[in-house]
Amino acid sequence: MKTQTLxxxxxxxxxxxxxxxxxxxxxxxxxxxxxxxxxxxLTCAGIxxxxxxxxxxxxxxxxAYKLPHGILTRPEAARMHEAxxxxxxxxxxxxxxxxxxxxxxxxxxxxSLPSSLGNxxxxxxxxxxxxxxxxxxALVDSAITGCEELVIDYVNREGKRSRRRIRPHLLVLKQNxxxxxxxxxxxxEFRIFKVGRMRTLLRTGDTFERIPFTRExxxxxxxxxxxxxxxxxxxxxxxxxFAQDWLGVETIVSADGxxxxxxxxxxxxxxxxxxxxxxxxxxxLSPDSLKERVAAEARRLAxxxxx
Numbered sequence: 001m002k003t004q005t006l007x008x009x010x011x012x013x014x015x016x017x018x019x020x021x022x023x024x025x026x027x028x029x030x031x032x033x034x035x036x037x038x039x040x041x042l043t044c045a046g047i048x049x050x051x052x053x054x055x056x057x058x059x060x061x062x063x064a065y066k067l068p069h070g071i072l073t074r075p076e077a078a079r080m081h082e083a084x085x086x087x088x089x090x091x092x093x094x095x096x097x098x099x100x101x102x103x104x105x106x107x108x109x110x111x112s113l114p115s116s117l118g119n120x121x122x123x124x125x126x127x128x129x130x131x132x133x134x135x136x137x138a139l140v141d142s143a144i145t146g147c148e149e150l151v152i153d154y155v156n157r158e159g160k161r162s163r164r165r166i167r168p169h170l171l172v173l174k175q176n177x178x179x180x181x182x183x184x185x186x187x188x189e190f191r192i193f194k195v196g197r198m199r200t201l202l203r204t205g206d207t208f209e210r211i212p213f214t215r216e217x218x219x220x221x222x223x224x225x226x227x228x229x230x231x232x233x234x235x236x237x238x239x240x241x242f243a244q245d246w247l248g249v250e251t252i253v254s255a256d257g258x259x260x261x262x263x264x265x266x267x268x269x270x271x272x273x274x275x276x277x278x279x280x281x282x283x284x285l286s287p288d289s290l291k292e293r294v295a296a297e298a299r300r301l302a303x304x305x306x307x
Contacts, residue, residue, distance in 0.1 A: 013061040062200035064136040229267040235259040239281025272297040
């Protein structure tokens with residue numbers, strides 16, 4: 001019974017995108033407290049559900065979320081689609097037609113597939129991604145095209161969540177990370193948001209007039225000069241591909257079999273961890289302050305595995 005209710009709540013959210021706890025409690029014959037417990041379980045399972053209180057609030061599922069395609073194989077989805085179409089040819093039932101439309105949106109749509117641009121093949125998802133990131137990207141792109149405001153549940157670098165209402169103007173791809181350049185209504189200014197940090201995205205239906213901007217208005221450095229560090233590295237052959245991907249081949253100098261690189265990097269808490277992710281193949285030569293931070297982080301990491 002619990003599993004049936006969980007699945008029922010999930011499909012109700014997929015169909016309507018926003019409901020309130022009272023409706024779900026009445027539909028599934030349980031208390032509102034039980035509904036919120038089920039919502040917590042769905043959230044823990046990785047489903048992007050957002051709960052907002054007050055007037056106009058409710059339980060919302062991200063407009064970018066769709067069920068993993070692995071639930072049905074492509075042949076299974078195709079055969080089911082054919083069966084639904086054949087049945088509707090005979091019945092001409094509005095409810096069945098609506099079900100077919102939802103099924104096509106879920107399994108037969110194109111927005112979750114990688115995009116091809118001429119001679120460039122672009123797959124915006126990550127390894128192991130069940131197209132969830134691609135759906136987010138497609139939704140932001142659609143909002144930019146339609147000048148539609150979005151409400152996002154955003155997680156910042158410190159892990160703090162905030163609800164933002166944004167007017168997306170541009171998608172930016174830098175170092176394999178997607179950002180949207182958007183007007184933030186909370187701070188009344190343009191800001192850069194990392195798409196991967198958007199936990200949920202909700203369409204509002206409200207449109208806006210685009211604000212003119214130039215390329216110089218976009219903070220393509222993404223960090224202020226006072227928070228950057230000029231770092232120099234020695235790179236072993238096994239770490240060379242990592243350094244090429246991260247620092248760029250133009251920063252690497254090879255002489256007498258020795259590879260070195262110099263690059264200006266964001267000087268934040270994640271820098272030491274990024275360097276250590278290359279293993280022993282990436283050695284910091286300067287500055288000394290960065291060498292000390294990496295060494296301290298390595299000691300903390302080693303302590304986790306000491307018996």
